[in-house]
Amino acid sequence: xxxxxxxxxxxxxxxxxxxxxxxxxxxxxxxxxxxxxxxxxxxxxxxxxxxxxxxxxxxxxxxxxxxxxxxxxxxxxxxxxxxxxxxxxxxxxxxxxxxxxxxxxxxxxxxxxxxxxxxxxxxxxxxxxxxxxxxxxxxxxxxxxxxxxxxxxxxxxxxxxxxxxxxxxxxxxxxxxxxxxxxxxxxxxxxxxxxxxxxxxxxxxxxxxxxxxxxxxxxxxxxxxxxxxxxxxxxxxxxxxxxxxxxxxxxxxxxxxxxxxxxxxxxxxxxxxxxxxxxxxxxxxxxxxxxxxxxxxxxxxxxxxxxxxxxxxxxxxxxxxxxxxxxxxxxxxxxxxxxxxxxxxxxxxxxxxxxxxxxxxxxxxxxxxxxxxxxxxxxxxxxxxxxxxxxxxxxxxxxxxxxxxxxxxxxxxxxxxxxxxxxxxxxxxxxxxxxxxxxxxxx
Numbered sequence: 386x387x388x389x390x391x392x393x394x395x396x397x398x399x400x401x402x403x404x405x406x407x408x409x410x411x412x413x414x415x416x417x418x419x420x421x422x423x424x425x426x427x428x429x430x431x432x433x434x435x436x437x438x439x440x441x442x443x444x445x446x447x448x449x450x451x452x453x454x455x456x457x458x459x460x461x462x463x464x465x466x467x468x469x470x471x472x473x474x475x476x477x478x479x480x481x482x483x484x485x486x487x488x489x490x491x492x493x494x495x496x497x498x499x500x501x502x503x504x505x506x507x508x509x510x511x512x513x514x515x516x517x518x519x520x521x522x523x524x525x526x527x528x529x530x531x532x533x534x535x536x537x538x539x540x541x542x543x544x545x546x547x548x549x550x551x552x553x554x555x556x557x558x559x560x561x562x563x564x565x566x567x568x569x570x571x572x573x574x575x576x577x578x579x580x581x582x583x584x585x586x587x588x589x590x591x592x593x594x595x596x597x598x599x600x601x602x603x604x605x606x607x608x609x610x611x612x613x614x615x616x617x618x619x620x621x622x623x624x625x626x627x628x629x630x631x632x633x634x635x636x637x638x639x640x641x642x643x644x645x646x647x648x649x650x651x652x653x654x655x656x657x658x659x660x661x662x663x664x665x666x667x668x669x670x671x672x673x674x675x676x677x678x679x680x681x682x683x684x685x686x687x688x689x690x691x692x693x694x695x696x697x698x699x700x701x702x703x704x705x706x707x708x709x710x711x712x713x714x715x716x717x718x719x720x721x722x723x724x725x726x727x728x729x730x731x732x733x734x735x736x737x738x739x740x741x742x743x744x745x746x747x748x749x750x751x752x753x754x755x756x757x758x759x760x761x762x763x764x765x766x767x768x769x770x771x772x773x774x775x776x777x778x779x780x781x782x783x784x785x786x787x788x789x790x791x792x793x794x795x796x797x798x799x800x801x802x803x804x805x806x807x808x809x810x811x812x813x814x815x816x817x818x819x820x821x822x823x824x825x826x827x828x
Contacts, residue, residue, distance in 0.1 A: 391534075399526070400425075406492075406526045408525065409506070409526070409527050410504065410530055411669070414613065417532075421530070430476040436461070436480065438483075447464070453491075508668070512617060512667045531669065531738070539573065578701070578728065586606075589602055603704075638727055643693070670697070671697060672696045676748055677746070681766065682792045696731045729815060730757060733818055736819055768785075795810065800812055
């Protein structure tokens with residue numbers, strides 16, 4: 386069973402573009418890159434040349450005689466004479482290029498030559514991207530693929546685009562959803578929180594309609610992430626990266642969810658661990674949410690890089706990192722107490738990133754004023770408050786009402802409830818975050 390992905394449409398549009406350049410698809414391991422690319426390739430090309438540098442180390446020598454199309458193609462055919470290069474009908478798919486990032490140097494030649502289409506992919510490309518970027522700048526197109534977002538999860542469960550249209554219209558109109566739909570969506574959303582969006586886990590879940598075996602798959606993925614850290618990270622950074630990675634659930638469980646390096650190891654300092662955080666972020670394993678110096682536009686360049694929260698890039702994997710009792714509470718729909726806030730912040734952060742937003746929060750010095758996230762449209766800065774249920778919104782009201790924050794005119798509160806609002810606060814269920822960018826464009 387193939388899970389429909391948004392990259393499917395992107396790949397089709399890329400193929401239809403007569404000026405297409407070689408494509409690099411980035412993303413964490415096991416988010417479905419290879420399967421989606423191969424499905425596309427089989428539908429659109431008569432001839433596919435697939436090379437996996439992680440599994441077929443013999444191909445790591447194909448650039449030794451040069452980076453021209455002729456040199457690389459010749460080297461490939463020398464290793465495997467059955468691979469044929471048919472002009473205008475061939476896709477060359479270089480997979481797992483983190484094991485041979487030097488192949489990116491050939492993209493300029495393939496781009497200029499134009500007889501063959503080329504797609505590169507692999508895990509941890511963000512970690513190696515400075516080298517890849519310097520070797521192919523201007524001669525490639527980039528696409529970042531993540532685990533399934535909530536819309537893709539709904540597709541996997543059998544829902545069509547009609548549901549999205551109904552939900553979006555209700556958001557625009559500010560109309561509460563029918564109670565039956567609220568129940569259906571809330572159940573699907575909690576399943577998404579637990580299962581996450583890793584394709585193998587989602588496929589197991591939708592195939593059986595149960596959570597059996599999903600935890601084992603998630604924990605294997607977490608083990609694979611740790612293996613990648615020990616394989617690809619260099620020197621002392623290995624232990625630091627592992628320390629940060631393993632402390633994410635603990636720090637999200639705190640009342641103050643700001644990530645504190647001092648809690649990771651005795652005497653740990655930000656400057657020593659900065660590279661570890663960047664590595665995990667570049668690998669697509671975590672999402673980093675930076676504290677704004679001041680809540681105003683523009684957001685980029687207006688934050689403190691030493692103050693941040695760290696969220697897992699797939700909430701299902703975060704759940705798999707928790708203790709067995711917490712997981713059991715989640716799967717049996719019980720209240721999970723103090724951890725609920727951190728869990729919902731993580732899923733909203735994950736959904737915001739998948740919707741195309743960067744992550745920022747604000748915490749005013751010597752004050753209780755703090756806001757979970759900030760997003761923007763062309764004219765407004767919009768604070769976003771995440772509630773595990775539907776609680777007080779003191780900080781949100783302060784930001785909207787105060788003349789001190791001229792870029793803020795309304796705010797959004799995300800709750801375990803229905804569409805609503807009061808004054809300049811729009812209230813939405815958590816699961817509607819996947820429609821937030823479209824909603825803000827319409828305002």
